[in-house]
Amino acid sequence: xxxxxxxxxxxxxxxxxxxxxxxxxxxxxxxxxxxxxxxxxxxxxxxxxxxxxxxxxxxxxxxxxxxxxxxxxxxxxxxxxxxxxxxxxxxxxxxxxxxxxxxxxxxxxxxxxxxxxxxxxxxxxxxxxxxxxxxxxxxxxxxxxxxxxxxxxxxxxxxxxxxxxxxxxxxxxxxxxxxxxxxxxxxxxxxxxxxxxxxxxxxxxxxxxxxxxxxxxxxxxxxxxxxxxxxxxxxxxxxxxxxxxxxxxxxxxxxxxxxxxxxxxxxxxxxxxxxxxxxxxxxxxxxxxxxxxxxxxxxxxxxxxxxxxxxxxxxxxxxxxxxxxxxxxxxxxxxxxxxxxxxxxxxxxxxxxxxxxxxxxxxxxxxxxxxxxxxxxxxxxxxxxxxxxxxxxxxxxxxxxxxxxxxxxxxxxxxxx
Amino acid sequence: xxxxxxxxxxxxxxxxxxxxxxxxxxxxxxxxxxxxxxxxxxxxxxxxxxxxxxxxxxxxxxxxxxxxxxxxxxxxxxxxxxxxxxxxxxxxxxxxxxxxxxxxxxxxxxxxxxxxxxxxxxxxxxxxxxxxxxxxxxxxxxxxxxxxxxxxxxxxxxxxxxxxxxxxxxxxxxxxxxxxxxxxxxxxxxxxxxxxxxxxxxxxxxxxxxxxxxxxxxxxxxxxxxxxxxxxxxxxxxxxxxxxxxxxxxxxxxxxxxxxxxxxxxxxxxxxxxxxxxxxxxxxxxxxxxxxxxxxxxxxx
Numbered sequence: 001x002x003x004x005x006x007x008x009x010x011x012x013x014x015x016x017x018x019x020x021x022x023x024x025x026x027x028x029x030x031x032x033x034x035x036x037x038x039x040x041x042x043x044x045x046x047x048x049x050x051x052x053x054x055x056x057x058x059x060x061x062x063x064x065x066x067x068x069x070x071x072x073x074x075x076x077x078x079x080x081x082x083x084x085x086x087x088x089x090x091x092x093x094x095x096x097x098x099x100x101x102x103x104x105x106x107x108x109x110x111x112x113x114x115x116x117x118x119x120x121x122x123x124x125x126x127x128x129x130x131x132x133x134x135x136x137x138x139x140x141x142x143x144x145x146x147x148x149x150x151x152x153x154x155x156x157x158x159x160x161x162x163x164x165x166x167x168x169x170x171x172x173x174x175x176x177x178x179x180x181x182x183x184x185x186x187x188x189x190x191x192x193x194x195x196x197x198x199x200x201x202x203x204x205x206x207x208x209x210x211x212x213x214x215x216x217x218x219x220x221x222x223x224x225x226x227x228x229x230x231x232x233x234x235x236x237x238x239x240x241x242x243x244x245x246x247x248x249x250x251x252x253x254x255x256x257x258x259x260x261x262x263x264x265x266x267x268x269x270x271x272x273x274x275x276x277x278x279x280x281x282x283x284x285x286x287x288x289x290x291x292x293x294x295x296x297x298x299x300x301x302x303x304x305x306x307x308x309x310x311x312x313x314x315x316x317x318x319x320x321x322x323x324x325x326x327x328x329x330x331x332x333x334x335x336x337x338x339x340x341x342x343x344x345x346x347x348x349x350x351x352x353x354x355x356x357x358x359x360x361x362x363x364x365x366x367x368x369x370x371x372x373x374x375x376x377x378x379x380x381x382x383x384x385x386x387x388x389x390x391x392x393x394x395x396x397x398x399x400x401x402x403x404x405x406x407x408x409x410x411x412x413x414x415x416x417x
Numbered sequence: 418x419x420x421x422x423x424x425x426x427x428x429x430x431x432x433x434x435x436x437x438x439x440x441x442x443x444x445x446x447x448x449x450x451x452x453x454x455x456x457x458x459x460x461x462x463x464x465x466x467x468x469x470x471x472x473x474x475x476x477x478x479x480x481x482x483x484x485x486x487x488x489x490x491x492x493x494x495x496x497x498x499x500x501x502x503x504x505x506x507x508x509x510x511x512x513x514x515x516x517x518x519x520x521x522x523x524x525x526x527x528x529x530x531x532x533x534x535x536x537x538x539x540x541x542x543x544x545x546x547x548x549x550x551x552x553x554x555x556x557x558x559x560x561x562x563x564x565x566x567x568x569x570x571x572x573x574x575x576x577x578x579x580x581x582x583x584x585x586x587x588x589x590x591x592x593x594x595x596x597x598x599x600x601x602x603x604x605x606x607x608x609x610x611x612x613x614x615x616x617x618x619x620x621x622x623x624x625x626x627x628x629x630x631x632x633x634x635x636x637x638x639x640x641x642x643x644x645x646x647x648x649x650x651x652x653x654x655x656x657x658x659x660x661x662x663x664x665x666x667x668x669x670x671x672x673x674x675x676x677x678x679x680x681x682x683x684x685x686x687x688x689x690x691x692x693x694x695x696x697x698x699x700x701x702x703x704x705x706x707x708x709x710x711x712x713x714x715x716x717x718x
Contacts, residue, residue: 007425036692073578076561077554079607086425088605100582107584215422228438233471241470247435247586252421276469284421288434288467301442325582339587342442399585408591413584 008214010111011090011138013102013129018115019146023184024078024091025056027206030191033080034059073098075105084210094125099358099373100325102129103413106136107399110214113205114143118151118181122164124359130165131361134172135321135375135415137395139217141177142208149183153196171361173392180205218285219394223251224312224387225305226341226397231290243274243290244299249341249396251307253291254282261297262304262387263314268293285396302343304387304397312397314385319353320400320414321391322370322378328404328411330370336411337403338382341396346383353377370412377417391415426614430463433602435586436565437467440547440600441474443590447547447600448505450536450718451477451496453489454665455622456551459611460602461496462620464549476503478548480536482528483510484646484667492623507539527670533716537573540597547590547598550718555607556695559710565604571595573716599718608695612688616681626684628661628676639672663688663695 012020028034038059046055078089090105092098106112112133116126133141143165151157158181169177180189181200188194189204203211231243253259257270273280274290283289291305299305306312324330330349338347354363355376370376380400391398402412423431437460440447449464451457464473477500479493497504509528512518512535521527540548554561562577566588569575581589590598603611615622632643634653640660641647646669649655660673661684678687709717 004420004424006422007428035694037694074562074580076558077605078561079555079605081607081609086607086610104582104584108586215420218422220421228435229442231468231471235470235472238470243470245438245467247431274470276466286423286428286431288431288438290469337591339589341587342439396585399587401584401587401589403589403591405591408589408593410581410583410589413582 005085006214007086007088008111008209008212009088009090009109010113010209011092011102011105011109011133012113012115013092013094013105013132018094018117018125019184020091020094020115021059022056023113023115023144023146023182023190024089025059026184026187026190027089028059028078028080029056030187031080031082031206073101075101082206082210087209094129096128096358097373099128099132099375100323102132103136103323103325106132106138107413109136109138110217111140111142111209111212112138114141115146116143116161116165118145118147118157118161121161122168126165127168127361128358130169130172130174131356131358134174137173137392137415139175139214140212141174142205143177143179144184144205145179145181146184148181148188148194148197149186153181153188153194155197155199158200178202178208180208219250220284221251222310222312222389222394222397223253223257223307224249224389224394224397225253225291226343227299227301227303227305228342229301230299241292242296243292244305245288245290246305246342247288248283248285250285250394251310252282252284253305253307255280258308259293259305260308260311261299262306262311263385264298264303266295266297267308268295268297270294304341304343306387312387312389315388316382316385317350318380318382318386318388318400319417320378320380321417322349322376322402322412322414324370324372324374324376324412326404326409326411327372328407329372330412335405337405338380338386338400339403340386340388340400343386345386347380347402349378350381351379353379378414380414388416390417426610426617429603429606429610430466430614432586432605433460433463434467436588436600436602437464437549439566439588440549440590440602441468443588444547444598446543446545447475447549448478448543448545449473449475449549450551451479451493451504452551452665453479453485453493453623454551455611455615455626456553456603458496458620458622459606459615460549460551461500462618463602465500473500473502476505478505478507478539478543478545480507480532480539481509482532482667483508484528484644484669486623486625486642486665486668488623488625489665505539505543507535509535511535512538528667529670530712530717532718533573533712536718537716540573545597546592547600549600549602551603552599552601552718553606553608553611554604557709559707559713563601563604565601566590567599567601568592569597569599569716573597575714575716577710577714609685609688612681612685616685619681623665625662625665628659628679630657631660631673632656633658633660633673637672639674641670641672642668644668
């Protein structure tokens, strides 16, 4: 592998019927990422279950219950590498009752693969997956029109799906949508170019994933550095060292930059940017570094270092698109802990503006419950200000989770509108 | 000219450092589970980076089965001295002597499962609220479902069907008294990534990973090293072979592979051509299809 090879995280939502598992199995198999002992295990299971040949879909099975029921319940992560890139697949279940798992898988993805059965075209499930991809602001969507072998590799069938998709996706906020006609079962346009679809001029799926431009996916403009912890070695060589440890969320910090500490508002200049190997002139997302400042200021976990000429808004009243993740529904006017970057405060859900019907994308302003898998626009009030950017501009400083203090469970995830 | 993106190894490194700092910030008394294997050495190296110029602010903990490669123990003691951190040892032998666990019997007996009790006892008696491990999601299908921050109940058990959702990079380590977490900073690394990184950073690893002459016996499709614990079957014969180990566990269950790879460069090349997973040489995982899931549910690493 080359030194400048990047990491691409993508998500695939779908059920066995869509051919999702077959597609993943095909990507792994054709890119030679399946080991012989794994293949042997799958062959044994296929035989035990009475399947003909090797069922590649079995490769994505995880827990015992999932194997027994033949479904994906939780997010599973798969890995493969080509000479061009390293890939992480967040393999998520596609049924409506697993919306929360899809949201989880989508939260860190650069790209989403949405599978459409060429015979059935765009269905409710396609809309749901696309909506979640757009809600979570996955920068790139690849619509794979699958099972082309079952429609005689017809260009017309493919174009019908594209038209259907474009008609409904005009309502979504996605910057980059591409379409690829494939047959996961036979391998057409997955890793290798199909011999059956001369009319398709574009690249196969793997090549698309390998070459897609992702360097601009991270916000390079708004410099944000949430402080995770303070490093004070107090040893011989670093007696007065006081470093602020964190990971750059977005933007670029340079030595000498004028910075403001939020929420206190104190200002200073960046003195050094340190790592074990070397001191750097600049740090950019998503680098983990330790920053020291020219002045002694009281800074602790939860504070955010930003460039003085570009600050996030300290807000106590925020509007978020909230996905409810827990079995227990939201308790009206209950207090939750809210986590935003490294900051934690208390919060209350003040109002439910509307709930989205994720089958039709209609808004319901009457239904005021927040139950598992519901996606709603809500108003939240926090006890102290959070340093907020909108999720659309910044996936790191625009996202929050809610924690129920009576159970310590993560109950909801939100994207600041 | 500057490029404003990280390559895949730098991104994995940065992610792991972020996770380690979150552990330190969210828990009172974390430890690194240190086995002397390459993955826990890597985690320790990343912890050194995460807290530099301060030293690693928490201890290393070794669950000592008593069935060690002598090289591993030497390596462990050297690294502790070098880092200037505390070492906590949980001893399986003590657990046996105290009657907490019973030794398995027979030729294929191992102390692998016994470690669970020792580990959980050590976590409890040292009031540890987060044990950082070198588990990777690519290793095994139950591990593919792990979170970075993975909750364990007050019996130390994992409930894979009821895990906390983990979104973006916001980790929830909140827990009640008596519960603890396992944290996995290198979740997203593959075996190949680990070797490429070790090579790049020139990280010291035990000599066992490099090809060397050793007395071994052919058993269950791999070369099991000769040791005081080995019970030979009639048809088995000890011979000397040039081998190296791909993973390090107990000396009784870790099989070596025939190899000429005696540098990091050659190891990385060899691993990239491997057609078997690394745990394929671990007899602990060969016991059943859900061997790892079952052990993990009970509190295994």
